[in-house]
Amino acid sequence: IATYNTSEPDNNQAAQIQRHLTAINRDRLSAPFQKLAKYGYLNGDYSIQDYGCGLGDDVRELEASGLDINAWDPVHKPDGQKVQSDIVNLGFVLNVIEDYSEREQTLKQAYALCDKLLLVSVMLINATVFEQFKPYKDGVITKRNTFQKYYSQAQIREFIEQTLNANT
Numbered sequence: 098i099a100t101y102n103t104s105e106p107d108n109n110q111a112a113q114i115q116r117h118l119t120a121i122n123r124d125r126l127s128a129p130f131q132k133l134a135k136y137g138y139l140n141g142d143y144s145i146q147d148y149g150c151g152l153g154d155d156v157r158e159l160e161a162s163g164l165d166i167n168a169w170d171p172v173h174k175p176d177g178q179k180v181q182s183d184i185v186n187l188g189f190v191l192n193v194i195e196d197y198s199e200r201e202q203t204l205k206q207a208y209a210l211c212d213k214l215l216l217v218s219v220m221l222i223n224a225t226v227f228e229q230f231k232p233y234k235d236g237v238i239t240k241r242n243t244f245q246k247y248y249s250q251a252q253i254r255e256f257i258e259q260t261l262n263a264n265t
Contacts, residue, residue, distance in 0.1 A: 114195055114244050129188040129218045130155050138184060138214070139164060146182035148207040149190035150174055185211040191256075192219040195234055195244035201260045208261050217257060222247040 126134065133139050141164060150156055150168035159166045169177035187207040194200045208215055230237035236246035248256070254265050 113242055114238075126158055127155050127188055127218075129186050129216050130159070133184065133186070133216065143183040143213070144180070146180055146185045146207075146210050148179070148185055148187050148210065149203075150177065151189075155186075155188075179206075179210060181210050181212060183211075183213040184216065185214070186216045186218075188216065188218045189220065191217065191253075192236070192246045192248065193244055194246075195236065197235065200246075200256075204257065204260050217253065219248045219253050220245060222249050222252075 125131075130139070139145075139159065139162075145159070145164065145166045147156055147166060147168040150170045150173070152173055153168060153170070156166050156168040167178045167180040167182060168174055169179045185207050187204065190203060190207075191200050194203060204217070207217075230239055230245070233244065236244055239245055257263070257265050
């Protein structure tokens with residue numbers, strides 16, 4: 098279990114970020130993998146890397162369907178493989194990293210593994226959700242002491258384009 102010590106710049110109060118609590122159990126494929134399936138990318142013709150696979154529910158579901166998928170997660174599957182692949186899924190990973198430079202490095206590492214398609218999914222901003230949490234750095238601390246960075250479509254596009262020096 099990894100925890101990350103960070104401090105609030107305005108009041109110097111230390112916060113314990115509980116990254117291991119951000120992974121959730123799923124009873125069906127995550128939204129990013131549902132989109133890949135919808136557009137025919139899960140037909141077995143493409144190698145797949147799930148970068149930040151969390152608890153691995155997508156991996157188990159896809160393997161049960163006969164797909165070969167590589168998976169890695171720094172907390173839940175640190176011994177997993179990071180493999181050059183046609184498709185790299187970076188699903189709901191960037192939004193739980195409280196350190197901006199680590200967020201950039203994560204995006205760059207996932208992109209470096211990608212040969213054809215990098216799928217980046219993040220939590221989109223919702224003012225009513227945002228208001229119920231404690232502001233922290235460029236995101237919020239949730240009630241479970243996890244970090245969430247909520248993006249607008251324009252913000253995530255700009256972050257990807259600037260970090261990778263590429264157009265989305």
